[in-house]
Amino acid sequence: MSKTKFRQLTIIGVGLIGGSLARSVRQAGACDEIVGCGRDKNHLQQAVDLGVIDRFEIDVSKAVQGADMVVLATPLGAMESILSTIISQLADDVVVTDVGSVKASVADIARRTLVDRIDCFVPGHPVAGTEQSGVAASFLGLFAGRSVILTPLDETSDNALQRVRELWSCSGATISETTVDHHDKILAATSHLPHLLAYTLVDTLANMDDSEEIFRYAAGGFRDFTRIASSDPVMWRDICGANKTAILDVLERYESQLKILKKMLSEDKVDDAIEIFSRAKKVRDRLVVKE
């Protein structure tokens, strides 16, 4: 566990991710005080009652005062207004990071809003989550064994990067670094595309005449496959907008591959499909071994 104590950790957006990070930091004894911030007082009070945060502020300017670590754990769409509001209130030794699923848009926003304080900013992304939202869904082990990807900017100071590494070291996650663009390309493939495919499947079936019956006969495979279609629509709208290019690129690859399979079916060449299925099974089985 980290020996470095944080004086005050301010988490803006105390939901599944922000709440679970707070729990990890508290468990590690790495912080003197954890301050939560959000728009819903009842929700924040619940976070206090659950022992996730020590106190809360509704006013984001007040929430960051005195903090040496600020984590933005809101949907991507809220970040610009928050950063431009807090910039004047940041302590001299503050480090600011985020947990957004797309990093290029966050980097742009941070450069635009933090201007000459950009050295304190470390874009980050814990690759973990469930389809649940809200602090009540947060839990201590969410990040254990998962990846946290940091995408430091050229402007990011070594100290800021080190501090964010210390923060995440409390969570049991494996911390790695890559570039903003590479992160966005990888995540488009492993996370953003699957979400779109799952949403699309559920919506396609819901539009069919016998949708009631269709869902009645849904087995475990379908439930697992579509679990991510229960994710927060606003968050995913933001992600689609922010990572449009990379998502469209991998979506087109997917469509081409699907066309190949469709052709095999319609031309009665299902034996050729075995190759695709076998290749996929082999790769997927390897993934499980690594779990």
Add this chain to the structure above:
Amino acid sequence: MSKTKFRQLTIIGVGLIGGSLARSVRQAGACDEIVGCGRDKNHLQQAVDLGVIDRFEIDVSKAVQGADMVVLATPLGAMESILSTIISQLADDVVVTDVGSVKASVADIARRTLVDRIDCFVPGHPVAGTEQSGVAASFLGLFAGRSVILTPLDETSDNALQRVRELWSCSGATISETTVDHHDKILAATSHLPHLLAYTLVDTLANMDDSEEIFRYAAGGFRDFTRIASSDPVMWRDICGANKTAILDVLERYESQLKILKKMLSEDKVDDAIEIFSRAKKVRDRLVVKE
């Protein structure tokens, strides 16, 4: 539990499904003897050692002798040769059923092979499974709370249907009846299409330049989404071949829906995507409540 005892249950194909059914029937004390049949002696011996079956035969003609209930739990591709082999060995009071994921092709095969004994045949499909295969993966609770869909033919006798209902009543599944065509349409949507989509996703990503890294950063959502891509390729080749028309129909609906979403993204109309995501989330959340 069923009061009706079966004299001899012969299960052809003692894998995940056949093995789990045998466990249920045994647990319910509904059968005097359970005989397994398959091509692999070691596998069948394992089934005996696990207490799943009482004894086994490699020769399918011998395996069905004396049986009053025969369950075909093999891939679809094996059914025609099995049925044409066993027809001359079936007892007068036998009932034959199967567990195949597509029913129209099974009905055709059964009519062709069983001819004037077709009244003893009840097409069936337990809508349950895991991505695992083999008797070692079978377990007692596999069908509990799941659906078993029976699709009796016009020729199926009331007695045969009743006997198969008694068989499945041991398993804790909810038993329902529908037509062959309706079954195949529903399952194309809830099971066959999702499998094709999952196989295609894994294969698409595996073909990308940085596939190693892509899979390294795969989170829980990806693992759930692609779990079914670990399913048996031969089984799924057979299903694709047997339910081609219904699968292509729902696949086309899916492609159209995906195109709509793609258009929203490329035209920067992500706000419209919220509607799709929200509709899908609502339907998916309802599914979970019913679990």
